[in-house]
Amino acid sequence: MILAKLNEYIGEEIEFHCWLMGKRSSGSIHFLMIRDGSAFCQVIASKENLPDDKFNTCDHLQIETALKIKGLVVKESRSKLGFEIHLKDFTVISEPSEEYPIPRKPSGPDFLLTKRHLWIRAPKQAAIMRIRSNVIHAVREFLDKNDFFCVDTPIFTSAAGEGTTTLFKVDYFNNDVFLAQTGQLYNEATAIALEKVYCFGPSFRAEKSKTRRHLTEFWQIEPEFVFADLDSVIKLAQDMIVFAIDRVLDRCQTDLKILERDVSKLQLIKPPFPQITYSEAVEILKKKGFNITWGDDFGAPEETEISSNFSKPVCVHRYPIKIKAFYMKEDPSDNQLALGVDFLAPEGYGEIVGGGIREENLKILEKRIEDENLPKEDFLWYLDLRKFGSVPHGGFGLGIERTVAWICGIHHIRECIAFPRTIDRVRP
Ligand code: 4AD
Ligand code: MG
Numbered sequence: 488m489i490l491a492k493l494n495e496y497i498g499e500e501i502e503f504h505c506w507l508m509g510k511r512s513s514g515s516i517h518f519l520m521i522r523d524g525s526a527f528c529q530v531i532a533s534k535e536n537l538p539d540d541k542f543n544t545c546d547h548l549q550i551e552t553a554l555k556i557k558g559l560v561v562k563e564s565r566s567k568l569g570f571e572i573h574l575k576d577f578t579v580i581s582e583p584s585e586e587y588p589i590p591r592k593p594s595g596p597d598f599l600l601t602k603r604h605l606w607i608r609a610p611k612q613a614a615i616m617r618i619r620s621n622v623i624h625a626v627r628e629f630l631d632k633n634d635f636f637c638v639d640t641p642i643f644t645s646a647a648g649e650g651t652t653t654l655f656k657v658d659y660f661n662n663d664v665f666l667a668q669t670g671q672l673y674n675e676a677t678a679i680a681l682e683k684v685y686c687f688g689p690s691f692r693a694e695k696s697k698t699r700r701h702l703t704e705f706w707q708i709e710p711e712f713v714f715a716d717l718d719s720v721i722k723l724a725q726d727m728i729v730f731a732i733d734r735v736l737d738r739c740q741t742d743l744k745i746l747e748r749d750v751s752k753l754q755l756i757k758p759p760f761p762q763i764t765y766s767e768a769v770e771i772l773k774k775k776g777f778n779i780t781w782g783d784d785f786g787a788p789e790e791t792e793i794s795s796n797f798s799k800p801v802c803v804h805r806y807p808i809k810i811k812a813f814y815m816k817e818d819p820s821d822n823q824l825a826l827g828v829d830f831l832a833p834e835g836y837g838e839i840v841g842g843g844i845r846e847e848n849l850k851i852l853e854k855r856i857e858d859e860n861l862p863k864e865d866f867l868w869y870l871d872l873r874k875f876g877s878v879p880h881g882g883f884g885l886g887i888e889r890t891v892a893w894i895c896g897i898h899h900i901r902e903c904i905a906f907p908r909t910i911d912r913v914r915p
């Protein structure tokens with residue numbers, strides 16, 4: 488029995504486990520705010536419905552007391568869930584040993600992050616975690632339904648996948664290895680074996696930037712498939728995002744209400760997504776007075792400006808090859824450009840997807856690795872993929888936290904993972 492489903496029990500007596508979140512009293516009635524893992528709700532404890540000793544105990548219950556309660560589910564239109572509970576009886580399972588450290592009045596994020604292990608119980612934080620779970624389930628289901636195999640890729644890696652500036656070095660039996668920045672290079676190997684694959688796991692980047700979009704440990708889902716072209720990569724990412732949003736709209740209405748999310752903005756997210764080239768994006772920025780020249784990469788202000796012109800994610804494709812990773816394929820019609828794409832989410836959430844077509848030509852790839860001063864010996868296995876059975880292929884990575892932040896309308900992505908890791912935070 489969970490709170491979120493109790494509307495099926497209106498008029499019935501039920502019993503379930505919960506925690507006390509808050510309380511106010513007015514003489515013969517206590518209003519208890521309780522939560523379980525699914526939602527929160529008001530419980531009315533009145534003198535007339537409870538044995539005397541129990542009614543008096545209510546006076547002393549402290550925040551975060553664990554309870555088993557028995558009560559009647561009563562329709563109440565002012566409640567987010569559409570009902571409240573009239574208490575008949577309860578037992579205390581555990582009492583706090585000291586006062587709950589998170590006060591009822593709003594606290595700042597720095598304090599709350601030090602208490603993250605407790606803060607995740609707050610209704611909004613729990614709602615974000617439930618939506619995250621639904622998003623992850625949906626994107627995996629989408630890929631499974633489209634005949635992709637989940638193949639897990641290693642976390643300890645010998646080489647950089649996404650540039651050498653954000654590597655986390657680990658001492659691996661007296662050798663340096665790095666925490667994975669991406670599973671992509673390994674996905675490219677498994678894709679030649681299985682044709683359509685994805686990995687889902689954490690990515691690590693020593694991001695020194697303190698922005699609302701950067702974590703040092705974030706989760707990506709990365710599909711990779713053979714005989715891909717840029718259009719098919721874009722379509723897959725677009726359809727996956729739409730599938731995830733439809734799922735959240737379908738299953739997470741209460742959580743979206745808790746978060747006060749304007750769902751009309753999410754309801755607009757239907758195919759097709761707008762597409763513009765990098766060069767067109769630069770023109771948009773110049774018109775808006777940005778001091779940018781062709782060849783510059785976009786930072787957060789640029790991404791926000793570009794995406795503010797669209798109500799759906801905008802697919803920006805064909806970036807200058809110089810600002811993209813070594814593995815990106817040149818555009819055959821202009822060797823200055825890469826067959827890559829970034830999806831910029833609306834409402835200022837920035838890049839949620841990065842992907843494209845991989846260079847499949849051995850000679851060009853060898854030269855790119857050399858030009859970028861990457862240690863060739865670490866890429867020998869990767870180059871083998873171009874020697875044997877090489878075919879056009881591509882894919883993308885969708886950042887889970889940024890996607891969840893956008894869907895939930897949460898300002899900072901650190902609230903979209905249970906225990907965020909940033910440049911200045913590894914505790915709790
Ligand atoms: O654009 P990125 O760096 O692409 C890759 O890692 C590719 N190898 C993916 C692929 O083609 N298989 O990262 C992909 C996505 C970004 O679009 C963004 O959503 C997210 O991962 N991301 C981050 N999220 C939070 N914190 C960070 N520091 C992030 N860096 C990237
Ligand atoms: Mg990117």
